[in-house]
Amino acid sequence: MTGLPPEANLVVGLLMLLLFIVVAIFCIIYVPVYRIQKKLLFKQSEKRKGTFYIFEGHNNLPDRSIFVKHIVDSNDGQRYLPNGTILLKFKALNCYVEVYFRPGTGDTRYPAETRVHIPLPKSIESLIFIKRKSVLSNWYTQSAYSFLDIIKSGNQEFDRAYMIFSNNESLVQQLLTSSIQNNLLSMKKKKLNVSIDGADLDVYYVLEFLRKEKEYDQLIDLSLQLLQRITQ
Secondary structure (H helix, E strand, C coil), X not given: CCCCCHHHHHHHHHHHHHHHHHHHHHHHHHHHHHHHHHHHHHHHHHHHCCEEEECCCHHHCCCHHHHCCCCCXXXXXXXXXXXXXXXXXXXXXXXXXXXXXXXXXXXXXXXXXXXXXXXXXXXXXXCEEEEECCCCCHHHHHHHCCCCEEECCCCHHHHHHEEEEECCHHHHHHHCCHHHHHHHHHCCCCCEEEEECCCEEEEEEECCCCCCHHHHHHHHHHHHHHHHHHHC
16 A cells, blocks of 8 residues: 555555455344244245235335334334344234334344244233343343343242333233243253233244244243233
8 A cells, every 4th residue: 555654555455454354244144043043934924825025124014014113223122123024914913013124223222033022912010021141241131121120930949030120910920821831941052032012922043043933933822821811
């Protein structure tokens, strides 16, 4: 590079090499992951007789009455879905079920995630959050949900794997049947989260990529199990 001392040329060369390595790692790891998500969610759309869609802007949404309240600017404090988000919509138990893979945005507030979102047919006056335990996140999780009670399921294996926060212990016990606990335990290798905030049910992974059709089956089927218990 002309006009620069040898040391500066070396630094610029190293920076360019580093940039090349970062781009190469992205292409090797992320691009195949994105293709896998498209393939798996398309299979789910066929299995669930749903609508498969890749989000490319606010004006392109199918059935805006279902999606538009969730596709909003991040400043509104709601869910933010960037271009490239893969969406699946289908109907089950008289509810619209939305399944999506959101690519990472580079903004730490909106990391990559895989989520099942179900607006409840009738709001409930309860908050329930089920979080996968981990050494690094336990203190932060307890601080974030300190306004709620910590609930024990009574199943030692389950309580070792998950933390439950709620203002309605009786509803927690109603929801967490042996079958649902076993399904959650079978999915504990990835950091699964469950959120019931009164009007919506969300079951999701953050920074976890599903690579098998069976994993999407488990995620969606668990969400429908929870929905059935809530609406009984």
